[in-house]
Amino acid sequence: xxxxxxxxxxxxxxxxxxxxxxxxxxxxxxxxxxxxxxxxxxxxxxxxxxxxxxxxxxxxxxxxxxxxxxxxxxxxxxxxxxxxxxxxxxxxxxxxxxxxxxxxxxxxxxxxxxxxxxxxxxxxxxxxxxxxxxxxxxxxxxxxxxxxxxxxxxxxxxxxxxxxxxxxxxxxxxxxxxxxxxxxxxxxxxxxxxxxxxxxxxxxxxxxxxxxxxxxxxxxxxxxxxxxxxxxxxxxxxxxxxxxxxxxxxxxxxxxx
Amino acid sequence: xxxxxxxxxxxxxxxxxxxxxxxxxxxxxxxxxxxxxxxxxxxxxxxxxxxxxxxxxxxxxxxxxxxxxxxxxxxxxxxxxxxxxxxxxxxxxxxxxxxxxxxxxxxxxxxxxxxxxxxxxxxxxxxxxxxxxxxxxxxxxxxxxxxxxxxxxxxxxxxxxxxxxxxxxxxxxxxxxxxxxxxxxxxxxxxxxxxxxxxxxxxxxxxxxxxxxxxxxxxxxxxxxxxxxxxxxxxxxxxxxxxxxxxxxxx
Numbered sequence: 385x386x387x388x389x390x391x392x393x394x395x396x397x398x399x400x401x402x403x404x405x406x407x408x409x410x411x412x413x414x415x416x417x418x419x420x421x422x423x424x425x426x427x428x429x430x431x432x433x434x435x436x437x438x439x440x441x442x443x444x445x446x447x448x449x450x451x452x453x454x455x456x457x458x459x460x461x462x463x464x465x466x467x468x469x470x471x472x473x474x475x476x477x478x479x480x481x482x483x484x485x486x487x488x489x490x491x492x493x494x495x496x497x498x499x500x501x502x503x504x505x506x507x508x509x510x511x512x513x514x515x516x517x518x519x520x521x522x523x524x525x526x527x528x529x530x531x532x533x534x535x536x537x538x539x540x541x542x543x544x545x546x547x548x549x550x551x552x553x554x555x556x557x558x559x560x561x562x563x564x565x566x567x568x569x570x571x572x573x574x575x576x577x578x579x580x581x582x583x584x585x586x587x588x589x590x591x592x593x594x595x596x597x598x599x600x601x602x603x604x605x606x607x608x609x610x611x612x613x614x615x616x617x618x619x620x621x622x623x624x625x626x627x628x629x630x631x632x633x634x635x636x637x638x639x640x641x
Numbered sequence: 642x643x644x645x646x647x648x649x650x651x652x653x654x655x656x657x658x659x660x661x662x663x664x665x666x667x668x669x670x671x672x673x674x675x676x677x678x679x680x681x682x683x684x685x686x687x688x689x690x691x692x693x694x695x696x697x698x699x700x701x702x703x704x705x706x707x708x709x710x711x712x713x714x715x716x717x718x719x720x721x722x723x724x725x726x727x728x729x730x731x732x733x734x735x736x737x738x739x740x741x742x743x744x745x746x747x748x749x750x751x752x753x754x755x756x757x758x759x760x761x762x763x764x765x766x767x768x769x770x771x772x773x774x775x776x777x778x779x780x781x782x783x784x785x786x787x788x789x790x791x792x793x794x795x796x797x798x799x800x801x802x803x804x805x806x807x808x809x810x811x812x813x814x815x816x817x818x819x820x821x822x823x824x825x826x827x828x829x830x831x832x833x834x835x836x837x838x839x840x841x842x843x844x845x846x847x848x849x850x851x852x853x854x855x856x857x858x859x860x861x862x863x864x865x866x867x868x869x870x871x872x873x874x875x876x877x878x879x880x881x882x883x884x885x886x887x888x889x890x891x892x
Contacts, residue, residue: 538697539734543748543800544724553747557738635737635780 412602419604423596427605430592431612434578437510437588441578442571444514449521454551456522457529470522477519482577486512490584509581517574524566528559561631568624572617589613646709648673648804648835649694654703656689663689665859667703671804674833678846678867681856682882687839688731690856691806694837695728708803724752727797728806731813733789735781735796741768742777745796753800760799767795771825787818794825805829807838811845823849843886847871855879 401407455463455470477485489512494503502508532555540550560567582591589612593605647670654667663686671677679687692698694705696712696719705713712722736744745768746760755763768774771791781789790810797805807826811819823845830836830849840846846853847867854864855876863876874880 535730535732535734536736538692539730539736540747541720542695542697542723542726542728543796544720544752545748546720549751553751554736558736561738635782 414603414607416602416604419596419600419602420608423593423605424608426596427589427592427608428612430587431589431609433506433586433588434575434590437506437513437578437581438571438575441510441513441517442574445517445521445574446567448514448518450525450556452518452522453525453529454548454556456526457551459547474519474522477516478523480516482512482516483580483583485516486580486583488512489515490581505584506581506586509584509586513574513577513581517570517577520573521567521570524563524570525556525559527566528563529555531562532558561628564624564628568620572620575616576613646673647671647706648675648708649837650704650706651690651694652704652706654690654693654705655701656686656693656698657701663859664693667859667861669854669861669864671835671837674835675851676830676834676836676838676849677852677854678850679837679839679854679856680841680843680846680870680882685856686859687856688808691728691808691837691839694804695726695806696722697728720752724748724800725802726804726806727800727802729790729793729797729808729810731809733781733786733793733813735789735793737781740778740780741773741784741792744781744792745799748796748800764795764799767798771795785818786814787821790814790818790822791825794822794829798829803835805834805836807836807840809839809841811840811842843871843883855882857882 452470452473455466458466486509490505490508493501493508494505497503529551536554536558537550540554541547545553578588579590582588582594585591587595589609593609596605597603649669649671651667651669654664655662656664667686667690669677679690681687689698693700700713703713704711707722707725710722711717712719736747739747742761742764745764746755746757749755749760749763750757753760765774765777768777771794773788773791773795776784776788776792781792784792790813794810810826811822814822819842823842826836826838826845827849838846838850850867852864853867853870854861855870855874855878856862857878863870863874863879870879871883874883
């Protein structure tokens with residue numbers, strides 16, 4: 385039944401779109417097969433740069449953000465300065481537009497011409513993304529840590545574990561499992577924002593498609609780029625769903641194996 | 642019971658949460674191998690007292706001395722103190738992301754520094770003893786409440802504590818599961834484990850305790866041998882409390 389109704393709807397929409405006035409122009413400008421085939425290989429090789437940026441950046445983000453979240457959870461008056469530092473960091477870098485951070489680091493730091501400091505725009509673009517996304521992701525971790533009931537910490541501490549051991553073995557593992565979906569959400573955000581590094585002159589998928597569009601005044605390369613990004617995120621989302629479901633199954637119904 | 646130096650001395654213990662004074666001067670001594678049951682209405686301070694002894698709550702005033710060492714003194718390494726004191730909670734507080742074996746070996750491995758093999762051997766022996774060996778690879782959510790609480794007791798025992806605190810360990814259990822947990826505690830008492838037990842199970846307290854303390858509004862109002870407390874309580878409040886328990890069919 386669902387199949388039939390879906391097929392009917394899709395057919396109706398398709399017919400309406402194709403028969404509407406101006407469809408031929410739209411098709412030519414956005415869905416040109418010829419342009420697609422011409423530009424796709426270059427865009428795909430540009431996309432490899434995006435992949436490198438977000439894969440490397442994500443590793444640093446996950447580690448740095450967890451560090452910030454842990455700093456914020458430290459108890460007692462002694463650790464006030466560290467807690468304050470973590471709060472300031474998050475407030476600051478969640479507040480500044482990502483584009484600005486990319487400009488400041490990507491153009492600003494190389495312009496200082498400091499010795500031993502890299503001048504690669506690719507490097508500073510990735511650093512800017514790490515700096516901004518760590519602030520977001522640390523808040524995701526923190527929500528996860530806060531969601532673990534204090535009785536878990538009490539149980540860990542009652543065994544003589546230190547605060548950090550309790551976090552490492554008891555609280556954080558549970559927290560991370562709970563926040564996998566929002567972590568993935570931010571990871572997808574990061575994948576898309578790698579396109580911003582193009583503003584520093586790095587030729588990645590988006591920049592490559594801009595070059596193609598500028599040469600032909602045909603917008604198909606943009607659509608091709610969009611397609612590549614979407615094709616990457618969909619399997620990622622399904623993989624996360626599977627990961628979460630597997631974990632739930634294991635804890636609720638299955639044995640250790 | 643022996644007359645050696647006491648295992649635990651609590652003197653003039655005060656504890657408030659905000660403006661609510663939960664403990665208002667607790668004095669209590671436990672001899673080695675002694676089993677003391679704390680009874681009293683909800684909110685009388687039983688749980689808070691146990692949490693204070695395990696240093697999970699900082700005390701406001703008073704002293705707690707464990708085998709001659711004042712553990713409430715400034716600068717005491719709380720982690721070291723806690724390694725020697727086991728506590729079992731009303732709601733089990735097992736780690737849901739770890740198998741039974743991992744729950745039991747975490748403390749010995751990370752707090753005592755045992756190797757994985759040593760910790761697993763110790764855990765396996767304890768699990769076997771308490772009929773839980775076939776559950777070693779299961780996650781806590783798969784177990785019955787009684788099994789979970791027995792695992793929690795095993796987890797505490799794996800640290801080889803010199804003192805065991807039990808905080809209403811059967812209150813969250815279905816009635817038919819209470820017996821298996823109480824049986825474990827009886828066994829520990831028979832072996833000479835020093836225990837401080839907060840409980841609502843009066844007949845169990847009567848059986849297992851060497852001494853019973855009635856807590857009322859943050860003080861120990863009356864204490865004595867089980868036969869005396871349950872048979873001929875002196876204080877009017879104790880009589881009232883026990884009367885209500887009898888009416889509720891719990892004694």
